[in-house]
Each structure stands twice: as C-alpha cells, then as structure tokens.
Amino acid sequence: MKKSSIICALLTIATAFGISSCGEIKRGEYASGTAAVFCDDGFKNILDEEIQAFEFSYKDATIVPFYMSEQACIDSLMQDKCQSIIITRDFTKEERAHIKSQNKRIVRSNCIAVDAVALIVNKDNPVSALSVDEIGKILRGEITRWSQLAGNDTTAIKVVFDAEGSSTVSYMREKFIPEGKKITDFIKPYAQKNNAQVFDVVKKDPDALGIISVSWLGNDLSVAKQVPMEERMEDYANENDSINTELTEEVNIIKVSNPNEDNDFSPVAYKPYQLYINSGEYPLFRKVWMISTASNSTVLHSFYTFVTGFVGQKIIIKSGIMPYHVHSRVVQVVK
Numbered sequence: 001m002k003k004s005s006i007i008c009a010l011l012t013i014a015t016a017f018g019i020s021s022c023g024e025i026k027r028g029e030y031a032s033g034t035a036a037v038f039c040d041d042g043f044k045n046i047l048d049e050e051i052q053a054f055e056f057s058y059k060d061a062t063i064v065p066f067y068m069s070e071q072a073c074i075d076s077l078m079q080d081k082c083q084s085i086i087i088t089r090d091f092t093k094e095e096r097a098h099i100k101s102q103n104k105r106i107v108r109s110n111c112i113a114v115d116a117v118a119l120i121v122n123k124d125n126p127v128s129a130l131s132v133d134e135i136g137k138i139l140r141g142e143i144t145r146w147s148q149l150a151g152n153d154t155t156a157i158k159v160v161f162d163a164e165g166s167s168t169v170s171y172m173r174e175k176f177i178p179e180g181k182k183i184t185d186f187i188k189p190y191a192q193k194n195n196a197q198v199f200d201v202v203k204k205d206p207d208a209l210g211i212i213s214v215s216w217l218g219n220d221l222s223v224a225k226q227v228p229m230e231e232r233m234e235d236y237a238n239e240n241d242s243i244n245t246e247l248t249e250e251v252n253i254i255k256v257s258n259p260n261e262d263n264d265f266s267p268v269a270y271k272p273y274q275l276y277i278n279s280g281e282y283p284l285f286r287k288v289w290m291i292s293t294a295s296n297s298t299v300l301h302s303f304y305t306f307v308t309g310f311v312g313q314k315i316i317i318k319s320g321i322m323p324y325h326v327h328s329r330v331v332q333v334v335k
Contacts, residue, residue, distance in 0.1 A: 031061065031297060031298050031299040031301065031302045032058070032060030032061050032299060033060070033061065033062070033298070033299040034061075034062040034063075034064065034299065035062070035063055035064070035083070035084070035294070035298065035299045035300040035303065036063070036064045036065070036066055036082055036084070037051075037063055037064070037065050037066070037082070037084045037085070037086065037300070037303070038065075038066045038068060038072070038073040038076050038077070038082045038084070038085045038086075039065055039066070039067055039068075039073065039085065039086040040067075040068070040069065040070040040073060040086060040087055040088065040166060040167045041067045041068065041069070041162060041163065041166060041194045041195055042088075042115070042162070042166060042167055042168055042195055042212075042213035042215065042216070043086055043115070043213065043215060043288060044065075044067050044194070044195070044196075045215055045216060045319060046113075046215055046315065046316060046319045046321075047065050047086060048065065049315050049318070049319070050303075050306070050307050050312055050315055051063045051065060051303075052229060053229070053232070053233060053306075053311060053312075053315060054303055054306045054307075054312075056229045056230075056233060057233070057306075057311075058302070061299045061302060061303070062299075063299070063303055066082070067194070069163050069164065069165030069166045069167075070087045070088060070165060070166055070167040070170060071165040071170075072165065073085040073086070073087050074087060077099070077291065077293065078095065078098065078099065080099075080102075080103040080105070080293075083105070083292060083293045083294045083298075083300055084290070084291070084292040084293075084294060084300045084303070084304065085290075085291050085292075086112075086288065086289070086290050086291075087167060087288075087289055087291065088115070088167040088170070088171065088286045088287065088288055088289065089287075089289060090109050090111070090287075090289050090291070091107055091109055091291055095107070099293060103293065105293035105295075106293065107291060107292075107293055108291070108292045108293070108304065109289055109290070109291045109292075110289065110290050110304070110308045110324075111287050111288070111289055111324045112288055112289065112290045112307055112308055112312075112313070112316065112323070112324055112325070113287070113288040113316045113319075113321050113322060113323055113324050114277055114278070114285055114286070114287055114288070114321060114322040114324060115213055115214065115215060115277075115285065115286055115287075115288050115321045115322075116213075116214040116272035116277045116282055116284055116285045116286075116321060117168055117171055117172065117211060117212070117213065117214070117272075117284040117285075117286070118211075118212055118213070118214040118216075118217055118253055118254070118272045118284075119135070119209060119210065119211055119212075119253070119254040119256065119284075120198075120199070120202050120209075120210040120211075120212060120217070120251040120252065120253055120254065121202060121206075121208065121209055121210070121251065121252050121254060122202055122203065122204075122205060122206040122207075122208060122251065122252070123203075123250075123251065123252055124206045125146070125206050125207075125252060126150045126153075127146065127149050127150045127254065128150075128252065128254065128255060129254060129255040129256070129257065129269040130149070130254050130255075130256055130257075130269075131256070131257045131258065131259065131267075131269070132256065132257070132258040132283055132284075133259075134149065135176065135256070136175075136176040138157060138159065138187075138209070139159070139172060139176045139177060139183055139186065139187065140176065140177065140186045140187075141186040141187045143157070144156055144157060144187075145157060146207065153206075153207075155207045156207065157207065157209050158190055158205065158207045158208045158209065159187055159189040159190065159209050159211065160189065160190045160192060160198050160201050160202065160208050160209065160210045160211065161183075161189050161190070161191055161192065161198065161211055162191070162192050162193070162194050162195050162197070162198050162212070163191065163192070163193055163194065164191055167213075167286070168195075168211055168212065168213060169183065171284075171286055172211060175284075190208070195212050195213060195216045196216070198210045198211070198212050199212060199216060199250075199251065202251050203250060203251055210251070213321075214247075214272040214277075214320050214321055215319040215320055215321050217247045217248045217251075217253060217272075217320060233311075237310075237311060237314075247271065247272075247273070247320060253271050253272065254271075255269035255270055255271050256269055256270060256271075256272075256282060256283055256284060257269035257270070257283075258283040268281075270282045272284070272285075272320075274317075274320065274321070274322055277321065277322050278322050287324070288321070288324075290304060290307055290308065292304045308325060313325050
C-alpha cells in the first residue's frame with residue numbers, strides 16, 4: 001500500500017474515533033467510547049502517560065494517539081479530520097471562525113504546559129554552554145565547526161532536528177531565522193522522523209547537536225513508568241506541590257545564556273530545569289496548547305477536562321516541563 005493511502009486510511013479511522021460519543025452525561029461524569037488525539041511528536045511521552053492514566057481511571061474510555069508534525073495536526077483539525085490536537089500555539093480568531101463556519105464546531109483551547117527546547121550533545125563533546133547569539137549563528141551558518149566554540153575539534157557541527165513541520169523546527173526558525181527564510185536556506189540539518197531518533201543520533205555521534213523537546217529528557221516520567229499504574233495514580237493524586245525532576249545523563253544537555261539589557265547582560269547559562277523554565281531564565285521556552293472541537297457529551301471532551309485538571313497537570317510535572325495550571329513550589333537541586 002502506498003504511503004499516501006496509509007495516511008488516508010489512518011485519517012479516516014481517526015475521524016471515526018473523533019465523532020464517537022455517548023448519550024448526554026451529567027456534570028462531573030466522564031463519557032465512554034473511543035476517540036483520537038493528534039499530537040506533535042515532541043509531546044509523545046506526555047500524551048502516552050496521560051492516556052494510560054485516563055484509561056485506568058475510566059475503564060469504558062479509549063484514546064488513540066496519532067503522532068505527526070505540528071502543521072499536520074493543525075491541518076487535520078481545520079479539515080475536520082480530527083477533533084483534538086496538542087500543539088505549541090493557540091488558534092487565531094480567523095481559524096476559529098473558519099471551523100465554526102465550515103465544520104459547525106466551536107473551538108475550545110487551553111494552555112496545558114510550558115515546554116522548553118533543549119540542545120543536546122554527545123557525552124564526549126566538550127561544549128557545555130552556548131549563548132542565544134551563538135545558537136542563532138549556528139542555525140544561520142555563521143558558526144560551522146566545533147572548534148569555533150570549544151576545544152580543537154575542527155569537524156563540522158551536525159545540526160539534528162526531528163521531522164520537517166514539527167513544532168521544534170518552527171520555533172527555532174521563528175526565533176533565529178529572518179522572516180520569509182527557512183533554516184535549510186542557511187544550513188543542511190540532519191532531519192529525523194521523530195524526537196527519539198534525534199536522541200539516538202546524539203548518543204552515537206560526537207559531532208551532532210540535537211534540538212529536542214525537554215519532555216524527552218526528564219528522568220522522573222521514565223522512572224514512573226516502571227511503577228504499576230495504580231501506584232502512579234496515587235502519586236498523581238497527591239497534592240504535594242513541590243517538584244524535583246532530574247534530567248537524563250545519557251547525553252550532555254547544553255546550558256543556554258541570554259545576555260541582554262533586561263538581565264544586565266548576564267553571561268550565566270542555565271539548563272532547562274523546571275526552576276529555570278518557570279523563572280524565564282532558560283530562554284528557549286514555549287507554551288503547549290490542547291485544542292478541541294469536540295462537544296460536551298463525548299469522550300474527547302472528557303479527556304480534555306482530564307488533561308487540564310489536577311491529575312493531568314501533575315503528570316506534566318513528571319515529564320520535566322512546567323504544567324500551566326498547577327502553581328507549584330519549585331524545588332530543584334542542581335548538581
């Protein structure tokens with residue numbers, strides 16, 4: 001079967017999932033049935049855990065995830081091929097009006113997290129910190145070799161992204177590349193299919209500079225998944241407001257500084273710990289949005305309510321990024 005045929009088949013199935021619903025439900029109840037959520041690959045670890053926790057709590061509900069680029073998620077919702085997506089921006093007034101006019105649906109959106117874009121290198125790479133200015137120069141082809149940053153390694157910097165059209169690529173383009181231009185107009189990055197492949201390339205290649213969502217680097221969620229779901233749910237329901245997420249040690253995570261007038265041109269660089277994402281001292285951050293056109297009496301709306309509720313937000317804490325709706329007292333011991 002051709003790739004295009006496979007994609008069309010998946011979208012057809014997803015659309016069918018998206019419109020499944022049950023009868024009218026009362027306030028506080030959760031609908032049963034099966035539904036699909038389309039999600040940018042950068043947030044796969046988070047959504048997988050949200051789904052497991054939701055299905056554990058509501059035995060008659062099933063959520064089927066589809067992971068793809070952010071642009072594909074947006075296009076699918078606009079074309080009514082799905083009714084729930086997770087991306088890094090809210091919908092505009094024009095997009096909402098189009099959906100209401102063409103699809104007869106109302107758009108609900110909720111900021112569910114604050115994510116960070118992380119830069120990672122191999123354990124043997126001596127570079128430990130970069131400034132925002134240096135990152136921009138790398139992406140614009142003005143810095144091309146590791147020796148321009150640290151050490152004597154004159155090999156070329158291999159910039160490694162996930163798939164074209166992803167939220168990570170879009171974020172870095174908008175932040176560092178002149179308007180109307182693409183990153184590929186300046187350098188030839190090594191594109192991968194997803195964040196997992198970016199991580200694997202960096203683990204093996206000392207010359208690689210990986211650009212990835214920090215939610216792929218948190219150890220707490222990986223450790224949590226080794227615990228039975230019943231015990232995980234007890235932890236998620238615990239109203240302890242402190243967080244202490246460690247980041248993986250399988251790769252080196254680059255510290256980032258942003259000397260500017262607002263911080264008196266401080267050269268201090270920060271890793272993307274929750275503490276520094278929350279304070280804004282780690283400069284590469286963006287909001288994560290869940291957008292839904294599902295009606296109230298559907299399993300999709302129930303899942304939307306779950307993710308934006310206390311337990312759903314507690315799961316996000318475990319991923320290494322900041323939940324948007326839980327005002328946590330951040331406790332982080334930096335080694």
